[in-house]
Amino acid sequence: MKVLALDYDGVIVDSVMDSLFVSHNAYLKVYRNTKKKNFGCKPFTFHNWPIIKEKYKKEIEDYRSLRPYIRGATDYGLIQKLMDEARHIRNQQEFDEYRQTATFDFQNFHDAFYEARREAQQESFEGWLSLEPPYKEVVRGIRKFVQEGIKVMVATSNRREYIARAFPPKYYDIPIDDEDILDNRFGEDKSSQMHHIFEKYHVDYRDIYFVDDQLAHLEQTQKLGIQVFLAGWSYATKQQKETAQGKGITVIEEEERFYLTMKNHLLKRW
Numbered sequence: 216m217k218v219l220a221l222d223y224d225g226v227i228v229d230s231v232m233d234s235l236f237v238s239h240n241a242y243l244k245v246y247r248n249t250k251k252k253n254f255g256c257k258p259f260t261f262h263n264w265p266i267i268k269e270k271y272k273k274e275i276e277d278y279r280s281l282r283p284y285i286r287g288a289t290d291y292g293l294i295q296k297l298m299d300e301a302r303h304i305r306n307q308q309e310f311d312e313y314r315q316t317a318t319f320d321f322q323n324f325h326d327a328f329y330e331a332r333r334e335a336q337q338e339s340f341e342g343w344l345s346l347e348p349p350y351k352e353v354v355r356g357i358r359k360f361v362q363e364g365i366k367v368m369v370a371t372s373n374r375r376e377y378i379a380r381a382f383p384p385k386y387y388d389i390p391i392d393d394e395d396i397l398d399n400r401f402g403e404d405k406s407s408q409m410h411h412i413f414e415k416y417h418v419d420y421r422d423i424y425f426v427d428d429q430l431a432h433l434e435q436t437q438k439l440g441i442q443v444f445l446a447g448w449s450y451a452t453k454q455q456k457e458t459a460q461g462k463g464i465t466v467i468e469e470e471e472r473f474y475l476t477m478k479n480h481l482l483k484r485w
């Protein structure tokens with residue numbers, strides 16, 4: 216048996232706008248007495264969102280440029296803080312060092328982040344879906360693999376309760392059972408999620424094929440013997456792609472190459 220494990224954000228969906236929308240509102244809740252320099256001091260709503268996108272194009276691009284360094288929910292708050300401080304981050308190491316030294320209310324932001332996502336879904340679920348459109352070729356590939364009998368799972372630092380609502384046929388039609396969505400309850404450390412797959416399905420680590428957009432997660436799980444692949448179609452930087460290739464990590468540059476690349480690797484025999 217072989218298992219194909221996919222990260223969600225940045226692999227199956229482009230969630231950069233969702234994370235911006237939600238993290239801005241969460242940041243305002245946690246730091247309500249601080250005047251926010253970027254995106255104004257009012258919460259985002261689906262009513263004002265079209266205006267926000269037009270008014271803050273540069274800030275949105277600045278936010279997007281920091282997205283490759285994200286590992287978990289609290290890091291989105293650090294992006295908001297970095298932008299308010301006008302701090303320039305050039306690579307993952309600088310981001311991680313900033314995370315270690317920043318004065319930041321991680322726990323309260325974590326809670327506020329998921330509360331803000333819940334509120335966005337309640338305001339308009341369809342509106343929230345529009346913030347994280349699927350990578351259509353990846354979703355098509357998932358459907359093909361499931362039809363071919365491949366076990367496909369999600370390994371995410373997101374929360375199952377929020378993303379699984381998008382999986383039914385009326386929305387994204389992603390045929391993955393809820394029990395096969397490993398979320399942050401299994402640990403934001405992707406190695407913990409891979410270990411759960413190893414124990415649940417009694418597969419060798421080398422029979423787990425893991426696709427993520429975050430290089431650090433792949434470096435971490437590669438040590439277990441897992442076959443790892445960098446999603447080059449989303450947020451990974453040129454530097455991250457070059458580093459991945461230097462470490463023997465396959466980079467899939469385009470979502471259109473997802474199915475055939477993974478199919479070829481899944482067909483290999485050890």
